[in-house]
Amino acid sequence: MQKSKAGSGSARSDAVRVIKKYPNRRLYDTDTSTYITLTDVKTLVMDNEPFVVRDAKTNDDLTRSILLQIILEEETAGVPIFTEQVLANIIRFYGHAMQDFMGSYLEKNVQIFMDLQSRMTAQAPGATPEAWKQFMNAQSPVMEGMMGTYLEQSRSAFNQLQEQMQKNSEQMLAALGLKR
Incomplete structure (x- = not known):
């Protein structure tokens, strides 16, 4: 199409x-x-x-x-991405005060992972899905470096989430006339 x-x-x-x-x-x-x-x-x-x-x-x-x-x-x-535990945990966030933050955190992490995938694909444009599977299973130093970068970006996204939560809490307390 x-x-x-x-x-x-x-x-x-x-x-x-x-x-x-x-x-x-x-x-x-x-x-x-x-x-x-x-x-x-x-x-x-x-x-x-x-x-x-x-x-x-x-x-x-x-x-x-x-x-x-x-x-x-x-x-x-096919082969699911989400385990039952992950799905149950996602469901638990609906209606919870952290729902908006969780959505933002997941969105940032998926985007970081997509960016990682794009960089890997750009470095080996002719690789077949089978070659990628073998590469991912090889635990090569290149892969470990890329995953380390991903984890660092994920940690950064989490820290941004924490900072946003802190700022929102301070604003809410200030609006109520309470100072920290």
């Missing part, structure tokens, strides 16, 4: 692909004027194609819901 860049007839200035979800659960790609599947949406994600999924009737944004469906399919179909 390729997006036509030139002559698509689209006058949108935001360049975000719009996918409409109909009540019959079908997804309609307005760029290609075709019905698509969750697999096609996953391809858009993998290709870093900006898109939004909208309810065809109400125009509500359903993008998160569709992304969660893709994650659910991936988690149940």
Whole structure:
């Protein structure tokens, strides 16, 4: 599924692909004027194609819901990323005072890990998935160095999270007339 860049007839200035979800659960790609599947949406994600999924009737944004469906399919179909313990711990953060901070922390860590993956891929552009698997299992000094960098960036993200929490606490106490 390729997006036509030139002559698509689209006058949108935001360049975000719009996918409409109909009540019959079908997804309609307005760029290609075709019905698509969750697999096609996953391809858009993998290709870093900006898109939004909208309810065809109400125009509500359903993008998160569709992304969660893709994650659910991936988690149940193959080798899952999340253990039951991780999923249970994530659920425990919903409604907790730390929910916003946890979301931010996870987002920063995933981005740091994606940046690490991009750097590794750029250093070996022709490597096959099997070669990457062997490299990752080799525990080479290069890999240990990269993981050390990742862990340091993760620690930095956590420290930023702590500092933000401290600042928020101080602001809240000041607003209540209490000083630390």
